[in-house]
Amino acid sequence: MQSRTFILAVLAVAAACFAAAQLVSNDYLFFAGYTVLQFIVLATAWNILGGYCGYVNFGSAAFFALGAYSTVFFHKTFQMPIPLLILVGGLVSGIVGLGMGYLTLRLRGSFFAIATLALAVVLQTLIVNWDYVGGSRGAYIIRPNTISIVGREVPYIEYLFFLMLALAVVAIITARTVERSRLGFGFATIRDDELAAEASGVPTLRLKLIATTLSGALMGMAGAPFPYYIGFLQPQSAFALDYAVNSIAMPMIGGTGSWIGPLVGAILLGTIQQVATVTISSAVNVLIVGVLLVAFVIIAPNGLVGLVQDLMRKKSR
Amino acid sequence: MTASLLQIDQVGKRFGGFVALDGINLNVAPGERLGLIGPNGSGKSTLVNCICGTLQNETGSVTFDGRKLDGLAAHQRTILGLSRSFQLPRPFHSMSVADNLRIPLLYAVKARSGSHLAADELNKHCVEYLRLVGLDHKASRRPRDLTQVEMRKLELARAMAAEPKLLIADEAMAGLSHSEIEDILKLLMELNARGITIIMIEHIMSAVMSFSQRLVVLVSGRKIADGDPAEVVRNPEVEKAYLG
Numbered sequence: 001m002q003s004r005t006f007i008l009a010v011l012a013v014a015a016a017c018f019a020a021a022q023l024v025s026n027d028y029l030f031f032a033g034y035t036v037l038q039f040i041v042l043a044t045a046w047n048i049l050g051g052y053c054g055y056v057n058f059g060s061a062a063f064f065a066l067g068a069y070s071t072v073f074f075h076k077t078f079q080m081p082i083p084l085l086i087l088v089g090g091l092v093s094g095i096v097g098l099g100m101g102y103l104t105l106r107l108r109g110s111f112f113a114i115a116t117l118a119l120a121v122v123l124q125t126l127i128v129n130w131d132y133v134g135g136s137r138g139a140y141i142i143r144p145n146t147i148s149i150v151g152r153e154v155p156y157i158e159y160l161f162f163l164m165l166a167l168a169v170v171a172i173i174t175a176r177t178v179e180r181s182r183l184g185f186g187f188a189t190i191r192d193d194e195l196a197a198e199a200s201g202v203p204t205l206r207l208k209l210i211a212t213t214l215s216g217a218l219m220g221m222a223g224a225p226f227p228y229y230i231g232f233l234q235p236q237s238a239f240a241l242d243y244a245v246n247s248i249a250m251p252m253i254g255g256t257g258s259w260i261g262p263l264v265g266a267i268l269l270g271t272i273q274q275v276a277t278v279t280i281s282s283a284v285n286v287l288i289v290g291v292l293l294v295a296f297v298i299i300a301p302n303g304l305v306g307l308v309q310d311l312m313r314k315k316s317r
Numbered sequence: 318m319t320a321s322l323l324q325i326d327q328v329g330k331r332f333g334g335f336v337a338l339d340g341i342n343l344n345v346a347p348g349e350r351l352g353l354i355g356p357n358g359s360g361k362s363t364l365v366n367c368i369c370g371t372l373q374n375e376t377g378s379v380t381f382d383g384r385k386l387d388g389l390a391a392h393q394r395t396i397l398g399l400s401r402s403f404q405l406p407r408p409f410h411s412m413s414v415a416d417n418l419r420i421p422l423l424y425a426v427k428a429r430s431g432s433h434l435a436a437d438e439l440n441k442h443c444v445e446y447l448r449l450v451g452l453d454h455k456a457s458r459r460p461r462d463l464t465q466v467e468m469r470k471l472e473l474a475r476a477m478a479a480e481p482k483l484l485i486a487d488e489a490m491a492g493l494s495h496s497e498i499e500d501i502l503k504l505l506m507e508l509n510a511r512g513i514t515i516i517m518i519e520h521i522m523s524a525v526m527s528f529s530q531r532l533v534v535l536v537s538g539r540k541i542a543d544g545d546p547a548e549v550v551r552n553p554e555v556e557k558a559y560l561g
Contacts, residue, residue, distance in 0.1 A: 182423050182424075185412075185416070185419065185420060185423060186420075186423075186424065188409065188411055188412060189409050189412075189420055191411065192408075192409040192410050192411050192412070193407045193408075193409060193410075195371060195391075195403070195407060196403065196407035196408070196409065196475075197392075197409075197420070198370070198371070198390065198391035198392045198395070199369065199371075199391055199392075199395060199400070199401055199403070199476075200392075200395065200420045200421040200424060200425060200475060200478075200479060201392050201395040201396050201420075201421050201424035201425025201426075201428060201479055202392055202420065202424045203390070203392050203393075203424070204392065205390070257411070
């Protein structure tokens, strides 16, 4: 599919989702939908570094939290609108991603993964001890009930849902564009064999830095509206294990080879978790992720997308 | 006298207390076919890695085409025109055979020329290199579908796709049958006939002798012989190194 056609198709699907959600007119749908969309952005962002380049990042929560806390900081300091805060959150997390990449990308495999985990621990410690953004006590962001958009009063949660939907569209288009570009080819060589990539003229370090920056920026953007969504931000919620685990599990379950895998994984897992939250308890969410992850590693190591591709290949023979 | 394409001066490399390379000096002329031999652990692969930038030499210097390479990353050396094939083939498994060749064209050749290759031009180049190694009929296959000799050919084709001035073939014939060795040998000769300087690292002496214009022998990280292949193999020090 041509890039322009793809962009139009994604925009059409997003518009249809938004229209459908408005038809139901239930606030909870927007709350739940926001979470699923947020996971689409996180999973897609994780996949740029983890799936395309093969560098497993356990520090997704750190980038997400950076976006959230940059919102708290700028909300207190300058009072910016959320779209601008999303850009600022992306910028802050992107810069930290670049820095992290520069410091850690000479490490490979499990060493890199451990270093990203350490980043999350270090950042959480800093935030816990930074009073200006609430420290260990947490910070309140009072969200208005409605927002006026072109003369119409829109419920604030709808507005947040719309922003996250737009962000998901941006993340998916970015991932797909990267995947099919020269950059994406370069990323794939890093995942397949870094030595051979260098020998073929691929500037692996530069490409990995681009991946950490892009991935970090998207994660930060996903985290930026979070204080408005949750109303009370504390380190335990921003750095929650759920974000690190989900952003890895969703692409793994969907398939890490292409942009569609994280999307499928996030929709599937995110929806199951939302249903479980309502019907059982949110406490089972991580359990669901764990069980599904184990099942997929055994049944479909290449994720759902890989499984479908294998079946189609067998059928065509 | 022809200026050297590759000049290695007093190159040394240690791994902890183990001296892998001990002050190696070597000059390679443009268009030359050089054979590099030595027993296992003699430092051949370490030397190749130091030339190609996979490892950095601790002492001495490597000059290629009049430019010092010390401190340059491997991909920068590839862009300058120095290409290698690996001892064990390292294809990009997630890509098709043709896409494996597209990578050096997209990165090394583009960085060197500064111009963007159009998609059809890119395909044309890929097909040309695949035809050269006889893999054009497998362009859309994955590397896992290739035989051992085809994998070696793919490795050479990918190195060639970087359009090098110097190609280092690191044991490109290891584990191949006699007819397959002949295939690879013919291919390397053909590449040399196109003006590419080739350093062949090999254990198969018949192939080395028929290919090399000059032979260099490494033992325990030191160069013990350098000259005409027929004379070098009669060198008592070389005989001792190989036969004990």
